[in-house]
Amino acid sequence: MRGDRRVEAAHDVVRALVAAKVRFLLPMTIVYIVGYVGLTAVAGFAKDAMAVKIIGPLNVGFALIALNYFLSWALALSYERVANRVFDPLAATAAASVRGAVR
Amino acid sequence: MSITLVIFLLILAVTLGITYWAARRTKTASDFYAADSQLTAAQNGFALAGDWCSAAAFLGFSGLTALYGMDGAFYALGPLVAFCTVLFLIAEPLRNSGKYTLGDVIRSRMKTRSSLLAAIAGTIVVNFAYLMPQMAGAGVLVRLLTGISYDWAVIFVGVSMIVYVAFGGMLATTWVQIVKAVLMLGAGAVVLVMALSLVHFNPLTFFADTEAKYGAGYLLPGNYLKNPFDQISLGLGYVLGLAGLPHVMTRFYTVPDAKTARRSVVWVMFLAGAFFAGTTLFGLAAADFVGQDAIRAADKGGNLALPLLAQYLGGGKGSVGGELMLGFVAAVAVATILAVVSALTLSTSSSIAHDFYVNWLKGGQVEGRQEVWIARLAAVIIGVLAIALGILAQGVNVAVLVILAICVAASANFPVLVLSLFWRRFNTGGVIGGMAAGLVSSVALAMIGPAMRGSEALWPLVNPTIVSLPIGFLGAVIGSLIAARDLENEKRFDAFLLQVHTGSAPE
Numbered sequence: 001m002r003g004d005r006r007v008e009a010a011h012d013v014v015r016a017l018v019a020a021k022v023r024f025l026l027p028m029t030i031v032y033i034v035g036y037v038g039l040t041a042v043a044g045f046a047k048d049a050m051a052v053k054i055i056g057p058l059n060v061g062f063a064l065i066a067l068n069y070f071l072s073w074a075l076a077l078s079y080e081r082v083a084n085r086v087f088d089p090l091a092a093t094a095a096a097s098v099r100g101a102v103r
Numbered sequence: 104m105s106i107t108l109v110i111f112l113l114i115l116a117v118t119l120g121i122t123y124w125a126a127r128r129t130k131t132a133s134d135f136y137a138a139d140s141q142l143t144a145a146q147n148g149f150a151l152a153g154d155w156c157s158a159a160a161f162l163g164f165s166g167l168t169a170l171y172g173m174d175g176a177f178y179a180l181g182p183l184v185a186f187c188t189v190l191f192l193i194a195e196p197l198r199n200s201g202k203y204t205l206g207d208v209i210r211s212r213m214k215t216r217s218s219l220l221a222a223i224a225g226t227i228v229v230n231f232a233y234l235m236p237q238m239a240g241a242g243v244l245v246r247l248l249t250g251i252s253y254d255w256a257v258i259f260v261g262v263s264m265i266v267y268v269a270f271g272g273m274l275a276t277t278w279v280q281i282v283k284a285v286l287m288l289g290a291g292a293v294v295l296v297m298a299l300s301l302v303h304f305n306p307l308t309f310f311a312d313t314e315a316k317y318g319a320g321y322l323l324p325g326n327y328l329k330n331p332f333d334q335i336s337l338g339l340g341y342v343l344g345l346a347g348l349p350h351v352m353t354r355f356y357t358v359p360d361a362k363t364a365r366r367s368v369v370w371v372m373f374l375a376g377a378f379f380a381g382t383t384l385f386g387l388a389a390a391d392f393v394g395q396d397a398i399r400a401a402d403k404g405g406n407l408a409l410p411l412l413a414q415y416l417g418g419g420k421g422s423v424g425g426e427l428m429l430g431f432v433a434a435v436a437v438a439t440i441l442a443v444v445s446a447l448t449l450s451t452s453s454s455i456a457h458d459f460y461v462n463w464l465k466g467g468q469v470e471g472r473q474e475v476w477i478a479r480l481a482a483v484i485i486g487v488l489a490i491a492l493g494i495l496a497q498g499v500n501v502a503v504l505v506i507l508a509i510c511v512a513a514s515a516n517f518p519v520l521v522l523s524l525f526w527r528r529f530n531t532g533g534v535i536g537g538m539a540a541g542l543v544s545s546v547a548l549a550m551i552g553p554a555m556r557g558s559e560a561l562w563p564l565v566n567p568t569i570v571s572l573p574i575g576f577l578g579a580v581i582g583s584l585i586a587a588r589d590l591e592n593e594k595r596f597d598a599f600l601l602q603v604h605t606g607s608a609p610e
Contacts, residue, residue, distance in 0.1 A: 010601055010605075011597045011600075011601060014597070014600050014601050014604050014605065015600075017604050017605075018600065018604065021604075025191050025192075028187075028191065029187075029188075029191060029192075032184055032187045032342075033342065035184075036180065036181065036184040036338055036342055037335060037338045037339060037342065039177075039338075040177060040334040040335050040337065040338035041331070041334070041335050043173070043177065043324035043325070043331075043334055044324070044325070044328075044330075044331020044332070044333075044334040044335060045331050047323055047324055047325055050173070050323060050324055051319070051322075051323055055307065056307050056310070056311060057307055057310035057311040057314050057322070058307055058310055059322055059323075061173050061322070061323065061324060062173065062176065062310070062322065065173075065176050065177070065180055065383075066380075068180055068184060069180065069183065069376060069380055072183050072184050072186070072187055072372060072376065073372060073373065073376065075187055076186070076187065076190055076368070076369050076372050077369065079190060079191060079365075080365060080366070080369050083195075083362075083365060084362070088362060091361075091604055091605040091606070092605075094601060094604070094605045094607070095605040095606065095607040098601065098605075098607050098608075099607065
């Protein structure tokens, strides 16, 4: 019976973990999907906007493409940071609780 | 062209040496399918870069940019952004919940034989749709670069890949990918520095020069993809399709834990991302220095833009430096193809041996050593089949298959995988419904589209992902709702979630 309770506790931690992941990943996912698919949509439907020059021969289109590279890298690094600091300890707690239950 | 051959034989000797070394270490099923899950994040990151950058990326992106400007840059950006999906949703859950294949994940969630069969179908269709154009591309490219005939080129590529996979399994495949990734990044860095040195390290000069030469329209979108919905469809296909490619998924089983899987995605995002960004500059530089006419004259599709740029930077045609640079880049292109076809062969043979033979046919009751031999045999058969298909594909328009591979991955494998990992109510009916709807809609729409039927297309989009992806999700949801509720499965979902997010199982 004690084992069952520990498994139940592990499930609760996992539920908290999933909720934390959703809170963090949902906005990030919206950012990169809108960032890239939105860029392709603008390229398709608003070609003129992409043609506006920013610095010398560089236009908005290429600048947005460059921005998307940096955005992807920034999102990846910030996810890794949050995962190491927040998600991993939660996962370890749940795993430890289950291991206790097995023993 | 003989320099190419010499450099390439050198690469081949190194990779065969690696295969000999790997073969002696490959004994168990875990060795064969997943290099015993002992790779580091950096190793897997380089291998992923080698896995994911096909010749289409290595040569195609530069060529598209050289000939069509901004659309080429879109093609190059997508594969990087796609890794955000892999990082956020796929890499760690796969590592935690599976052993070697997509089929493992679906099987551990559903525990039904028919759902396993659906996962096998998704794996094999995507892998063959990807493998066949790679073989055909290899034939064209090796012929172009070394002068040997198309048929022999395909046979040569196919035999090399069979040797790597059948003898060395995942360990050899991984190191072939790492060698290729290092060579590819090295070649890219050399070309980039040499090209930039000609414009005082101001890349904006390439934009100004090419705009002056080819007009303002060159730096605008829509030169290659005329239909705006095709642009969006391409974007969606990339961003969600990568996460549904079985040969990319298997890479996450080669590391010991979720943390390493995560770190390896960050590695590949910087390695491959930097290379993809480079291809845009290579393309512009090639258009500037080599010129579109010369690029088109060498290959209509622009695939030789990068080798020609390397030749120009080395000192031009006929010079020692020029021929050396051309030979090096061309040899790396061939190595690129070898790394990708090996990964596809390995992933397909894993699915056939592990998912189909061991788990579907024999209910898991197969001894480890026997399983390895079945997997090796499967690799040989798949390799021979790939050679035959590659030879048959000569002169056939295989572009539709490339689109199909990524489209089926996004529309069938991706919805089924994501819903398996995140939706409690999802069941075997949903797996079958999602796979069937995604597969059938992708294949049907690609077949009646312009890639297959040209001007007689019954439907306007080259890439159907924008329609087939929602159909795939819809099929999965409807399939789940129509099928009777699987209460056992829903009760197990908590335990499955625990496994997916922590890597520990309650039993």
